[in-house]
Amino acid sequence: MRIDNNIRYYTQPISNRTSFTSLFRLSSCKDSFGVERSTQNSTSSRDDLNYDELAEIAKNRFKKYEKINIMPMNGSDGTESYCIANSILKTFGESDAEKRIFPIIVSDIDTDIIENYGKKGIVALGEKDENLFGKNLSKYFDSTNMSELPDIARYPKDAKAYKLKPKFKENFKFEVMDFMNRLKTTKDEGNSIILIRNCLAQSYTSWERSLLLSELDNIIHDNSLFVIGGYDRANIPDFVQELETYGFKEVGKNIFSKNNTVYSKLAEPMIKQKNFFSDFIMKIKSSFKFKF
Ligand SMILES: C[S@@+](CC[C@H](N)C(=O)[O-])C[C@H]1O[C@@H](n2cnc3c(N)ncnc32)[C@H](O)[C@@H]1O
Secondary structure: OEEOOOOOEEOOOOOOOOOOOOOEEOEEEEOOOOOEEEOOEOOOOOOOOOHHHHHHHHHHHOOOOOOOEEEEOOOOOOHHHHHHHHHHHHHHOHHHHHHHOOOEEEEEOOHHHHHHHHOOOEEEEOHHHHHHHHHHHHHHEEEEOHHHOOOOOEEEOOOEEEEEOHHHHOOEEEEEOOHHHHHHOOOOOOOEEEEOOOOHHHHOOHHHHHHHHHHHHHHOOOOOEEEOOHHHHHHOOOHHHHHHHOOOEEEEOOEEEOOOOOOOOOHHHHHHHHHHHHHHHHHHHHHHHHHO
16 A cells, blocks of 8 residues: 655645545555555545435435445545434434444445544544534534544644544444445345445546446345445546436435335335236236137
C-alpha cells in the first residue's frame, strides 16, 4: 500500500470534490481484480444522498420484513454510515432500528481507514456535517482533541475531531473487504440496501464496472435498493442508462431498485396464487391439446 499524505490540513477544495468534507487521503490498495486501486477517502454530508429520504423509502418498502440489511460496501471512514444511522434512528425510532437494522456492517478495501477510524470510533466532522446531525450531534458524539485524529490523512480547516459515544458505536461493525467479494457472499432476500458510492469514477474502467453490475444483478432481489454516488453519476457518462439496462429504476435521488412500486411481502401469497392458477390453466390447456 502506498500512502501519500504528509500534510495535516488541506486548505483548498480538492479538484471538484468540495463536498468531501471529513478527510482527504490518497493511497492505494490491490482489489479483487488484482488492480492497484486509488482509495481516496472522504466525507459525510454529501448532498448527493438525502439520508432522510433513504430512511423513509426503507420504512415503506421493507414494512413486512423483520430485518433490513444496510450494506455500505465502500464505507470509508464511516461517516456515510453514521449519517444513514442518524436518519434511520429518526425515522424508525430507537427500538425498531435496534431490532431490525443494527448493526450495520461497513466494509471498505482500505485496511488503514477501517482500522484507524471506524474500528476506533473516531471521526473528523466539518461544520456542514455537524449541522446535518443537529441536536443529535452531542447524542452520538463526544468532541475530542484534534491530535487524536489519525495522521494518515489531511483534514479540512473547519474539521473537528469526534469520538463516537459507546452506545452509538455499537450500531456499526467495520470490516476490510472488497465490494466484489462482499457481493459474491451476499444472500439478498429483498430486504437489502446496497451502497457502492463515489469510487467507480475514480479508478474503475467501464469493463470492471460492467463486471460489478453483472455481479450485483446476479445477487440483488428486485425489491432491494442499490444506492449510487453523485460523483460517479456525474463523471461516468451513461451510468444511469447502464443501470437501466439491468432493469434498475430510480426510486429516490441516486437510489435505484428493479421494483419501482413499493413491494410488500403481503403480496407474495397473491403472486404465488396467481402463478398457481396460471400453471393450472396451462396444464388443462395442454391436456386438452393432448386429447384432441
Ligand atoms: C471517495 S470514498 C467514498 C466513501 C463513501 N462511499 C461516500 O460516498 O461518502 C471511496 C472509497 O471507496 C473505497 N474503495 C475503492 N475500491 C473499493 C473496492 N473494490 N472495495 C471496497 N472499497 C473500495 C476506497 O477505499 C474509499 O474509501
